[in-house]
Amino acid sequence: MQANEQRRPLAVLAGLSALVLLSAAPQATALASTTSAARLENTAWVVERLGERPPVGSTSLTLRFENGRVAGSDGCNRYGAPVTVRGTTLQVSPRGMSTKMACAPAVMQQAESFQSALRNSRGFRLDGGRLRLLAADGRPLLVLVPQAQQLVGSxxxxxxxxxxxxxxxxxxxxxxxxxxxxxxxxxxxxxxxxxxxxxxxxxxxxxxxxxxxxxxxxxxxxxxxxxxxxxxxxxxxxxxxxxxxxxxxxxxxxxxxxxxxxxxxxx
Missing domain, CATH: 2.40.128.270 (Lipocalin)
Known part of the structure; x- marks a missing residue:
């Protein structure tokens, strides 16, 4: 009888521990998502590689995270679209906006490839100071470096x-x-x-x-x-x-x- 009474508090304690862990899990997930999104918010990037290729000529492809949206230049036109970031997943909404300026054929083709890469991104990775936007299979679609913000001397x-x-x-x-x-x-x-x-x-x-x-x-x-x-x-x-x-x-x-x-x- 005494042995059962001694075991009961341990069982109750184990149950409480499991309950605490279960209730904390959603909070930890939410915190991880918030932290991950915060790492990208108000950051600005320039494309180093589109797939395996550098940008065409002197074109500059940019990406900025701001107020739950991405915006920038695809090398020809300016664009903007809502973005969802949770954990290491990232998805740009297809319901975006873009200006309609015409550019040289090679630049237009690059802009289409860039927009396609954005729409098909399903995750991201930050490493070595670079941002990599990843396809569903983990393949890098875009590799970006931080936008230089220093203006003095420019x-x-x-x-x-x-x-x-x-x-x-x-x-x-x-x-x-x-x-x-x-x-x-x-x-x-x-x-x-x-x-x-x-x-x-x-x-x-x-x-x-x-x-x-x-x-x-x-x-x-x-x-x-x-x-x-x-x-x-x-x-x-x-x-x-x-x-x-x-x-x-x-x-x-x-x-x-x-x-x-x-x-x-x-x-």
Whole structure:
């Protein structure tokens, strides 16, 4: 009798332990999923290999995780789609959106392959500083490296600027507009005719640019001086930035693009 009474508490204790383990399992699974998703949230990547191949020419394919969505550039168009991340599983929704710009045939084919790789991804692995998106059989579909976020010391060519009339326009043929990010919170560059400098403050993706100061040379050519005025006026309207591969967008408070820039490779 005493032996049975001594065994009963052990049996009860074993039952309680099993109950605790069973109740903790869903919490551990949820925690693992949350932790895994958090590792990707607000990260930005650039494709190193699409299947077994590097990107075509100078194209840049990018992937950003933000607020339960993926977004970026497929080398031709910008895209965005919801994404679900649980544990090491990952699935991009086929109900995404994309711009519809036409590009060279090889670039368009690459963009289609990239979008197909995203849609067919069923898992991911982080190792060696790289992100690998995996097919259902574990085969790597995309290999990506972290997007470099360092701007100090970088140089950019202006591809488009807001002309102040709600339009993003390209520089006049034969003119070159540029921006360099200097140490000490300064921008410098060419406004197409004159050189300029401007104070700048960057906090994460938030940006504040002061009034530019430019040299006062007058240059010939139809519209060159008006272009310079519009470009220098657009600079201080930028309040945020988005870096995607070799493309940099400076945006105004209303979300409109103030400046669109392309990175100039280091010599």
């Amino acid at each position: 140089s950019w060519r202006v591809a488009g600027f807001n002309n102040g009339r709600q339009a993003l326009v390209s520089p006049i043929l034969g003119t070159s507009l540029s921006v360099r990010v200097l140490k000490g919170g300064q921008l410098a560059g060419s406004a197409g005719c004159n050189s300029f400098t401007a104070p700048a403050r960057l906090e994460g993706t938030r940006l504040r640019i002061g009034t530019p100061v430019a040299t006062r040379r007058r240059c010939p050519g139809a519209g060159v001086m008006e272009q310079e005025r519009q470009f220098l006026a657009a600079l201080p309207t930028a309040v945020s930035l988005r870096l995607e591969g070799d493309a940099l967008e400076l945006r105004r408070a209303d979300g409109a693009i103030a400046l669109s820039l392309r990175r100039v490779p280091a010599p």
